[in-house]
Amino acid sequence: MIGPGFNSVLDAAKTGADWAWSALYNDLSGQVLGYLRAHGAREPEDRLGDVFLQLARNISSFDGDEGAFRSWVFMIAHHRVIDERRRLFRRHEHPTDDNLDSVAEPAPSAEDEAGSNLSTDEIHEMLQELSSAQRDVLTLRIIAGLTVPEISVILRKRPGAVKALQRRGLDALRRKLSVPL
Amino acid sequence: MSTLNGNDGEMEHFDEILEDAEPGTPLGDAVAQLRTPATVNESTASNHIAAALGAVRLGPTHDRASRRYRWRRRTVFGTALTAIATKVLAASVALAAVTGGVGVVANSAAPGDPLYGVDTFMEKVGLMNGGTQERLEEAERLIIRNRVSEGLELAGNAIGALRDGYEPAAAALEQAALQAQTKTQTSEQYRADATEMLRTMTRQMEEKQINLVNETAEQLRVTTRQMLNQPESIDDTSTTCVGCGTPSTTCADCTPSTTCVGCSDQGSGSGDGHHGGDDTGGSDNSGGNTGGDTGGDTSGGNGGGGH
Numbered sequence: 001m002i003g004p005g006f007n008s009v010l011d012a013a014k015t016g017a018d019w020a021w022s023a024l025y026n027d028l029s030g031q032v033l034g035y036l037r038a039h040g041a042r043e044p045e046d047r048l049g050d051v052f053l054q055l056a057r058n059i060s061s062f063d064g065d066e067g068a069f070r071s072w073v074f075m076i077a078h079h080r081v082i083d084e085r086r087r088l089f090r091r092h093e094h095p096t097d098d099n100l101d102s103v104a105e106p107a108p109s110a111e112d113e114a115g116s117n118l119s120t121d122e123i124h125e126m127l128q129e130l131s132s133a134q135r136d137v138l139t140l141r142i143i144a145g146l147t148v149p150e151i152s153v154i155l156r157k158r159p160g161a162v163k164a165l166q167r168r169g170l171d172a173l174r175r176k177l178s179v180p181l
Numbered sequence: 182m183s184t185l186n187g188n189d190g191e192m193e194h195f196d197e198i199l200e201d202a203e204p205g206t207p208l209g210d211a212v213a214q215l216r217t218p219a220t221v222n223e224s225t226a227s228n229h230i231a232a233a234l235g236a237v238r239l240g241p242t243h244d245r246a247s248r249r250y251r252w253r254r255r256t257v258f259g260t261a262l263t264a265i266a267t268k269v270l271a272a273s274v275a276l277a278a279v280t281g282g283v284g285v286v287a288n289s290a291a292p293g294d295p296l297y298g299v300d301t302f303m304e305k306v307g308l309m310n311g312g313t314q315e316r317l318e319e320a321e322r323l324i325i326r327n328r329v330s331e332g333l334e335l336a337g338n339a340i341g342a343l344r345d346g347y348e349p350a351a352a353a354l355e356q357a358a359l360q361a362q363t364k365t366q367t368s369e370q371y372r373a374d375a376t377e378m379l380r381t382m383t384r385q386m387e388e389k390q391i392n393l394v395n396e397t398a399e400q401l402r403v404t405t406r407q408m409l410n411q412p413e414s415i416d417d418t419s420t421t422c423v424g425c426g427t428p429s430t431t432c433a434d435c436t437p438s439t440t441c442v443g444c445s446d447q448g449s450g451s452g453d454g455h456h457g458g459d460d461t462g463g464s465d466n467s468g469g470n471t472g473g474d475t476g477g478d479t480s481g482g483n484g485g486g487g488h
Contacts (some may be wrong), residue, residue: 005403008396012381016237019374019404020381021230029226030218037219048221049229056236120219123211142215170208177207 002027006066014060025052028070032077035143038124039081039135047080067150074144075154078136085132118177126176134169137162313339317383321376329367329375333358333405336379340398346391350382350398357405364409371408375401 002009002023012020032051036044054076062072127135133155140151148166152159204213221229316339323332333354341351378401385393 005396005400008381008385008393008400011385011390011393012378012397013237015381015384016234017377017381018230018234019377019400021233021237022374023400025226025230025233029221029229033219033221034215034217038215045221045225049225049232052229052233053236056233059237118207118211118214120214120217123214126211139215142212145216173211174208177211 002066006069010059010062010069021056024055028073031143031145032073034120035074035077035139036081037120038127038139038143039084040124040128041081041084047077047084050080051077070144071146071150071154074140074146077144078140078154126173129176130169130172133157134165134172137165138169138173141166313343313386314383317379321379324372324375324379327366327372329364329372329405330358330361332375333361333401336382340382340386340394347386347394349395353395353398353402357402360409361405367408368411371404374404378404 009020009023013024029048029052033044033048036047036051041047051073055073062069064072127138130138136155137151140146140154141148146154148159148162151157152162155162157165204210317336320332320336320339323329323335337351337354337358340347340354378397382394382397382401385397
């Protein structure tokens with residue numbers, strides 16, 4: 001989070017100020033990249049670049065606080081994920097979600113473990129085994145840190161449905177975690 | 182488990198589920214691990230930032246038609262405005278002719294320069310524009326010349342003189358100036374960021390966005406503090422201007438005239454020989470400067486920026 005200085009950063013970013021874009025990028029890129037990897041994006045770094053490019057193209061029309069901005073950023077990231085899902089589907093390369101894990105980016109740099117004996121990649125693989133709707137909700141909730149109302153806007157689902165998906169997704173994840181690999 | 186921004190009732194169920202996902206439990210650890218931001222390598226980051234900057238400066242790509250429409254509508258008033266602007270311009274040209282060359286040159290002087298007294302005098306008489314905006318431009322020039330503390334102080338004083346709710350900005354800049362007092366050498370990235378922030382503040386002041394000015398000043402203070410916390414010798418590769426001994430990475434200070442602005446009292450040194458090893462120094466720096474990928478003028482710096 002950038003915090004109280006966010007409005008100034010946003011204002012400067014709209015005019016193309018170098019420092020402001022560095023601040024936005026440093027604040028958000030790690031989470032967006034984590035989000036893209038959790039969805040098994042094939043070229044997560046490239047997709048991250050796409051997200052920021054689109055942000056830059058449309059930032060002049062954005063108006064709102066930092067919470068709304070983060071929500072917008074992850075909406076763009078979510079759309080990139082959906083684009084990729086559709087593209088793969090059209091090419092019949094990976095017709096179901098469940099096959100995505102076989103092409104999941106190995107992401108060797110993400111070995112930083114937060115005390116768990118599972119690697120981030122292994123957790124991402126578990127996420128691939130959830131339904132895409134559950135995965136959407138859990139990643140937006142946990143990685144992006146968005147609220148249920150924000151997610152319901154991005155996913156175009158009712159808040160009640162988002163909460164149900166969240167519960168089922170977490171339950172499924174817990175079950176998978178309790179089974180040794 | 183409260184890093185998620187809570188939204189009252191909406192959150193209850195989620196936290197309930199996470200209660201038994203305390204750190205130490207498999208789910209708790211997995212959640213914590215997912216929340217750890219991924220690391221983006223530096224060259225990828227600077228490429229992305231450079232691309233974003235390019236896109237912002239080009240403006241929105243879609244919506245061309247509507248923009249053209251707006252422009253056409255504006256031109257009706259535009260012609261009237263242009264006519265007025267032309268008159269104003271003509272008047273200022275006439276004024277410049279009266280005040281003569283000295284004033285024009287003096288107007289771009291910074292504190293410490295021989296002509297600076299002339300500059301401020303003419304402003305007092307009311308001949309050159311002066312005012313906060315020009316003080317901020319002078320502050321920029323000082324910072325570019327590595328006189329960071331003086332630059333920040335000048336900017337702080339200029340903004341403080343306005344009152345009108347700009348006090349927090351003045352205080353922030355003053356504090357930054359105090360902190361920067363010991364620093365005689367700064368990274369090029371910092372100088373670029375700091376001058377750009379001053380420019381941002383100038384624009385925000387023109388738009389009377391008082392809160393934004395205060396926030397930008399605060400950001401500048403934070404950036405300055407971060408710069409100070411970085412280890413010394415950032416500018417190892419810098420060349421030293423033989424004329425004045427001022428460390429200078431780009432030597433932008435000194436081109437194209439034969440006189441180094443940093444030390445104009447040294448007078449007209451012979452053009453090329455002015456810098457210590459101008460050629461080698463120059464190319465060294467441009468190479469060390471994150472390989473300048475289509476960066477253009479300001480985007481050469483990398484994303485690091487010490488955040």
